[in-house]
Amino acid sequence: MNPIISRIRNLTPAQAIVSYYFLAIGISVGLLNLPGVHQDGVEVKFIDSMFTAVSAVSVTGLSVLNVSETYSTFGIFMLMVILQLGGIGIMSLGTFVWLLVGKKIGLRERQLIMMDHNQHSLSGVVNLIIEIIKILLLIELLGALILTFYFTQFYETFSQAFIHGLFASVSATTNGGFDITGQSMIPYHNDYFVQIINMILIILGAIGFPVLIEIKAFLSGKNKNFRFSLFTKITTATFGLLLLVGTVVILALEMFKSFRDMSWHEALFAAMFHSVSSRSGGLVTMDITEFAQGTNIFISALMFIGASPSSVGGGIRTTTFAIAILFLINFARGKNEIQIFNREIQLIDVFRSYAVIILAIFMVLFATIALSISEPTLPITAIVFEITSAFGTCGMSLGITDELSTFGKILIMVLMFVGRVGLISFLFTIGGRTTKTKFHYPKERVIIG
Amino acid sequence: MNPIISRIRNLTPAQAIVSYYFLAIGISVGLLNLPGVHQDGVEVKFIDSMFTAVSAVSVTGLSVLNVSETYSTFGIFMLMVILQLGGIGIMSLGTFVWLLVGKKIGLRERQLIMMDHNQHSLSGVVNLIIEIIKILLLIELLGALILTFYFTQFYETFSQAFIHGLFASVSATTNGGFDITGQSMIPYHNDYFVQIINMILIILGAIGFPVLIEIKAFLSGKNKNFRFSLFTKITTATFGLLLLVGTVVILALEMFKSFRDMSWHEALFAAMFHSVSSRSGGLVTMDITEFAQGTNIFISALMFIGASPSSVGGGIRTTTFAIAILFLINFARGKNEIQIFNREIQLIDVFRSYAVIILAIFMVLFATIALSISEPTLPITAIVFEITSAFGTCGMSLGITDELSTFGKILIMVLMFVGRVGLISFLFTIGGRTTKTKFHYPKERVIIG
Numbered sequence: 066m067n068p069i070i071s072r073i074r075n076l077t078p079a080q081a082i083v084s085y086y087f088l089a090i091g092i093s094v095g096l097l098n099l100p101g102v103h104q105d106g107v108e109v110k111f112i113d114s115m116f117t118a119v120s121a122v123s124v125t126g127l128s129v130l131n132v133s134e135t136y137s138t139f140g141i142f143m144l145m146v147i148l149q150l151g152g153i154g155i156m157s158l159g160t161f162v163w164l165l166v167g168k169k170i171g172l173r174e175r176q177l178i179m180m181d182h183n184q185h186s187l188s189g190v191v192n193l194i195i196e197i198i199k200i201l202l203l204i205e206l207l208g209a210l211i212l213t214f215y216f217t218q219f220y221e222t223f224s225q226a227f228i229h230g231l232f233a234s235v236s237a238t239t240n241g242g243f244d245i246t247g248q249s250m251i252p253y254h255n256d257y258f259v260q261i262i263n264m265i266l267i268i269l270g271a272i273g274f275p276v277l278i279e280i281k282a283f284l285s286g287k288n289k290n291f292r293f294s295l296f297t298k299i300t301t302a303t304f305g306l307l308l309l310v311g312t313v314v315i316l317a318l319e320m321f322k323s324f325r326d327m328s329w330h331e332a333l334f335a336a337m338f339h340s341v342s343s344r345s346g347g348l349v350t351m352d353i354t355e356f357a358q359g360t361n362i363f364i365s366a367l368m369f370i371g372a373s374p375s376s377v378g379g380g381i382r383t384t385t386f387a388i389a390i391l392f393l394i395n396f397a398r399g400k401n402e403i404q405i406f407n408r409e410i411q412l413i414d415v416f417r418s419y420a421v422i423i424l425a426i427f428m429v430l431f432a433t434i435a436l437s438i439s440e441p442t443l444p445i446t447a448i449v450f451e452i453t454s455a456f457g458t459c460g461m462s463l464g465i466t467d468e469l470s471t472f473g474k475i476l477i478m479v480l481m482f483v484g485r486v487g488l489i490s491f492l493f494t495i496g497g498r499t500t501k502t503k504f505h506y507p508k509e510r511v512i513i514g
Numbered sequence: 515m516n517p518i519i520s521r522i523r524n525l526t527p528a529q530a531i532v533s534y535y536f537l538a539i540g541i542s543v544g545l546l547n548l549p550g551v552h553q554d555g556v557e558v559k560f561i562d563s564m565f566t567a568v569s570a571v572s573v574t575g576l577s578v579l580n581v582s583e584t585y586s587t588f589g590i591f592m593l594m595v596i597l598q599l600g601g602i603g604i605m606s607l608g609t610f611v612w613l614l615v616g617k618k619i620g621l622r623e624r625q626l627i628m629m630d631h632n633q634h635s636l637s638g639v640v641n642l643i644i645e646i647i648k649i650l651l652l653i654e655l656l657g658a659l660i661l662t663f664y665f666t667q668f669y670e671t672f673s674q675a676f677i678h679g680l681f682a683s684v685s686a687t688t689n690g691g692f693d694i695t696g697q698s699m700i701p702y703h704n705d706y707f708v709q710i711i712n713m714i715l716i717i718l719g720a721i722g723f724p725v726l727i728e729i730k731a732f733l734s735g736k737n738k739n740f741r742f743s744l745f746t747k748i749t750t751a752t753f754g755l756l757l758l759v760g761t762v763v764i765l766a767l768e769m770f771k772s773f774r775d776m777s778w779h780e781a782l783f784a785a786m787f788h789s790v791s792s793r794s795g796g797l798v799t800m801d802i803t804e805f806a807q808g809t810n811i812f813i814s815a816l817m818f819i820g821a822s823p824s825s826v827g828g829g830i831r832t833t834t835f836a837i838a839i840l841f842l843i844n845f846a847r848g849k850n851e852i853q854i855f856n857r858e859i860q861l862i863d864v865f866r867s868y869a870v871i872i873l874a875i876f877m878v879l880f881a882t883i884a885l886s887i888s889e890p891t892l893p894i895t896a897i898v899f900e901i902t903s904a905f906g907t908c909g910m911s912l913g914i915t916d917e918l919s920t921f922g923k924i925l926i927m928v929l930m931f932v933g934r935v936g937l938i939s940f941l942f943t944i945g946g947r948t949t950k951t952k953f954h955y956p957k958e959r960v961i962i963g
C-alpha cells in the first residue's frame with residue numbers, strides 16, 4: 066500500500082480532524098495569496114492573510130483587516146470558498162465522528178438512520194455525508210435567493226445584489242460572520258426581515274448536524290419507531306435556553322442604557338440578535354462597544370459556552386455546559402446519577418465535561434494574562450471578549466483585533482484553531498489513546514473545599 | 515431534653531458550621547458597637563461595622579474603613595478578639611470535621627493520633643481541640659513576643675510596641691490581614707526580618723490544622739508506624755508549588771516593570787511575600803496597583819484557589835485545585851484512575867472538586883457582572899481582584915473596597931462568608947443530605963466538546 070495512505074488510515078479520528086484543519090489552513094493561505102485576490106494597490110502582510118485564513122477556515126470571523134476594502138470580488142469569492150471548506154469540513158467530520166461514536170455504542174437512532182439509507186458500508190457513510198453537504202448547500206442557496214431578491218431594492222444591478230446575498234447567506238449559514246459591508250449588519254439594524262433570515266441561517270448552522278439529520282429522519286416519517294436521541298434533546302434544549310436567557314439578560318442589562326432610545330421591538334430584536342449571534346454567528350446589528358462592561362462579560366461567557374458539538378460553532382459546546390449544570394444540580398441534591406429526559410448520563414461523559422471545562426478555563430486565563438501583558442494599552446474587558454470570541458469561534462469583537470501585536474495575532478489564531486477542533490479532540494491528540502492501568506493503589510479520602 | 519439543645523444536636527456538620535458563623539458575626543457586630551470602641555468623634559455606619567465584622571470573623575481583612583483612624587485601642591483589642599473568634603472557630607470546626615471524616619472512613623493517622631491522645635469519646639475530641647487552640651495561641655504568643663522586642667526600636671514605649679506586635683502576630687497567624695499602621699506592611703518593605711516572621715505565621719495559619727496535628731504527631735516520635743495522610747501530602751505539596759509558581763511568575767511579570775528599580779533581593783522578597791500573601795494572608799509590602807493588569811489577574815487566580823481545607827484560608831482550597839489538575843493530567847493520558855503518592859483518589863472526591871469549581875466559577879462570574887453593573891466607574895480588573903480576594907478570604911485589594919456601593923458591600927460580604935464556610939458545606943446546607951436513587955434509567959452517550 067502507498068505509505069502515505071497507510072499513514073492516513075492509521076490516524077485516530079482526533080488526529081484526522083487536526084490534520085484536516087492544518088491542511089485546510091495551508092490551502093486557504095494559498096488561495097488568499099492568488100493574484101487578483103486583493104483590490105488594486107492593497108498589500109497584505111503574511112501574518113494578516115494567515116490570520117484571515119485561520120479565521121475563515123475556523124469560521125470565526127475575527128478580522129485584522131477590512132474585508133470590503135481589501136479583497137476584490139474574486140478575493141471575496143475565494144473567502145467564500147474557504148468558509149465552505151471550513152463549514153463543510155466541520156459538517157463531514159462531525160457527522161463522521163457522530164457515526165463512529167454511534168457505531169461504538171449502538172446508538173439506536175443512528176442505526177435507524179443508517180438502515181433508512183441502507184448504509185452499512187463506508188460508501189454508505191460517504192453517501193450520507195454527500196447528502197448532508199447537499200442539505201447545507203440547499204440551505205445556503207435558499208438563503209442566498211431570498212436575500213438576493215430582497216437586496217435588489219438596495220443595489221443597482223442584480224449581480225451586485227446576488228454577490229451580497231450569496232456572501233451573506235454563506236457567511237450566516239457557516240457562521241462565518243465575515244461581512245462585505247464593512248459594518249457587519251449595522252446597516253440592517255431596522256430591517257427585521259434580513260435579521261430574521263440571518264438568525265435562522267445562523268441557528269441552522271450552529272444547532273449541530275446530528276440534530277438536522279434526526280429532524281430530517283423525523284420529518285420523513287419512514288420510521289414509526291423513530292425517537293430523538295438524548296444528544297439531540299440535550300443540545301437543542303440547552304441551545305434554546307441559552308438563546309432565551311441571553312435575550313432576557315441582554316435586554317435587562319441594556320434596557321435603560323444603550324437601548325434607552327429604542328422602541329420595544331427594536332430593543333427586543335437587538336437583544337435577540339446578539340444572543341443568537343453569541344452562539345457562534347458573530348454578526349452585530351449595533352456598535353457593541355456601547356454595551357455596559359457587565360453585558361460584554363456576560364456575552365463573553367455565552368461565547369465561551371459556544372454552540373452544539375458537530376456544528377459550525379466552537380467553545381466548550383452546549384452539551385459540556387449542560388452536563389456540568391445537571392451534574393451540579395444532582396450533586397447538590399445528593400444524587401450520584403444524572404437523570405434527564407428519562408435517560409441516565411454516563412460517567413465518562415461527566416469526566417469529559419470536567420476535563421473540557423478545566424482545560425478551557427486554563428486556556429482563557431493563560432491567554433488573558435498573556436494578552437494583557439503583550440497589549441498593555443488595551444482594556445481587559447475587550448481582551449477577554451476577544452479571547453472568548455476566538456475560542457467560541459464566534460467572531461464578535463470590541464474592535465481590538467486590528468490593534469493586536471504579532472504575538473497577540475498568533476495567540477488568537479491558536480485559540481480559534483483549538484475552539485474549532487474542540488478541546489476533547491485536542492486533548493486526545495496530545496495525550497494519546499486510552500491505556501489500562503495495570504495495578505491499583507489503595508484508595509484514600511481527601512478533604513475537599 | 516431542652517428543645518434548643520435537641521435542635522443543635524440534629525444539625526448536620528455543614529449546618530453547624532454555617533450556624534456558628536452566623537452567631538459569630540452577630541456577636542462581632544455587637545462587640546464593634548460597644549461604647550469606647552471608636553476613636554473620639556468617629557461615627558461608623560451600620561453597614562460598615564457589619565462589613566468589618568464579617569471581614570474579621572471570616573479572617574479576610576478587606577476593609578471599608580481605615581482601622582488605625584477609626585478604632586480606639588479598646589476597639590483594636592475587640593477586633594483582635596473577633597479575629598480569634600474567627601480563627602479558633604475555623605480551627606476547631608475544621609478539626610472536628612477532619613475527625614468526623616476520619617471516623618467514617620477509618621483514617622489510619624487519625625486513629626493513631628486518637629490513640630496517642632486516648633481520645634475515643636467526645637471529651638477526647640474536646641481535649642484535642644483544646645490542645646490545638648493551645649498550639650495556635652502558642653504560635654501567636656511566640657510571634658507577638660518576637661515582633662514586640664523587634665518593634666521596641668520603632669516605638670517610644672514598650673506597651674505601644676506590644677500592642678503593635680501582638681496585633682501583627684494575631685493578624686498574621688489568623689491570616690486576618692488587618693493592619694493598624696494604615697499602610698499594611700508597606701513601612702516594612704525593606705525589613706526582611708519582619709517579612710519572614712509574617713510569612714511563617716501566615717503559612718502556619720493557612721497550611722491547615724490537620725497538617726499541623728500530623729507534623730506534631732510525627733515530631734513526637736511516639737508512633738513508630740506513623741505516616742502522613744494523603745491529604746497532608748497533597749495539600750502541602752500543592753501549597754508549596756503554588757508558593758513557588760506564584761513567586762516565579764510575579765517576579766517574571768514585574769521584573770522589568772514595578773520591580774525595575776529594585777535590587778535582586780528586594781524584587782525576590784516582593785514576589786515571595788505577595789505570593790505567600792495571596793494564599794490567604796492579605797498583607798502587602800508595596801502598592802499593588804503598580805502591578806501590571808496581567809499580574810493582578812494572575813494573583814486573582816491564586817486567591818481564587820486559596821489555602822488548605824480546615825485552615826484559616828478560603829477559596830476553592832488547594833486540594834480541590836490539586837485534584838482538578840491531577841484529574842486533567844490523568845484524563846489526557848487516557849487513565850481512569852488518579853494515582854498519587856502511592857494512593858488512589860476516590861471518585862466522590864473528584865465529583866466534589868468538580869462541583870466546587872463549577873459553583874465557584876459561577877459565583878465569581880455572577881458577582882463580576884453584578885458589580886460591574888452596580889459600580890460602573892470601577893475598573894474591571896479591580897472588581898475581579900476584589901471578588902476573588904473576598905472569596906479566597908485573602909483581603910488584598912486594588913483599593914476599591916471603600917468606594918463600593920451598599921449593594922457592592924453586601925455582595926462582598928456574602929462572598930467572604932461563602933469563601934469562609936467553604937462551598938462544599940454551602941452546597942450541602944442548601945441541598946440537604948444524600949438520597950439514594952430508587953430506580954435507574956437506561957444510560958445513553960452524549961457527544962461532548
Ligand SMILES: [K+]
Pocket residue numbers: 124125126240241242345346347458459460
Ligand atoms: K463565527
Ligand SMILES: [K+]
Pocket residue numbers: 573574575689690691794795796907908909
Ligand atoms: K485574609
